[in-house]
Amino acid sequence: MKTWKLVSGIISIVLSVFVVFQSMIAGLANALEESGQVSGSAGLVVSICMLCGGIVSIVSRKNNSKGTNIALIILFGLATLTGFVLAGNYSDLYRIWSAWCLINAVLAIISLRKGIRN
Numbered sequence: 001m002k003t004w005k006l007v008s009g010i011i012s013i014v015l016s017v018f019v020v021f022q023s024m025i026a027g028l029a030n031a032l033e034e035s036g037q038v039s040g041s042a043g044l045v046v047s048i049c050m051l052c053g054g055i056v057s058i059v060s061r062k063n064n065s066k067g068t069n070i071a072l073i074i075l076f077g078l079a080t081l082t083g084f085v086l087a088g089n090y091s092d093l094y095r096i097w098s099a100w101c102l103i104n105a106v107l108a109i110i111s112l113r114k115g116i117r118n
Contacts, residue, residue: 001111005061008104012054019047019097026090035089042086043093049079050101057104064115072108076101 020043027040053075060068083098 001064001107001114002061004107004111005057008107009054009057009061012050012057012100012104015097015100016047016050016054019043019050019093022090022092023047026093029089037088038086039088039090039093042082042088043090043097046079046083046093046097046101049075049082050097053079053101053104064111066112066115069108069112069115073105073112076105076108080105 023040023043023046025040026043030037030040053072056068056071056075060072079101080098083093083101087094087098
């Protein structure tokens with residue numbers, strides 16, 4: 001699980017930059033269309049959670065404590081929930097970014113269960 005935490009942390013940090021820029025464009029499109037959707041703001045929340053989750057994942061890669069795994073579950077779970085529920089017309093948010101966060105949350109649950117057994 002150490003390798004997974006390092007790799008997913010680096011990928012999450014890099015992807016969060018893409019999510020920020022896409023969210024700004026989606027928010028601009030929502031404002032110009034006056035559609036009333038909040039997909040741009042939801043993308044920013046997903047991006048912040050991905051960035052924080054990536055940092056926690058990298059920092060805690062050698063530490064398999066319950067607290068860090070629970071923090072990863074909460075951060076990536078919040079990002080997943082926000083992305084799937086509030087995506088609106090920003091389809092990449094739930095197709096790609098929320099799916100990535102869901103994968104990380106599930107793997108954090110597996111890491112937590114594996115740590116409990118040891």
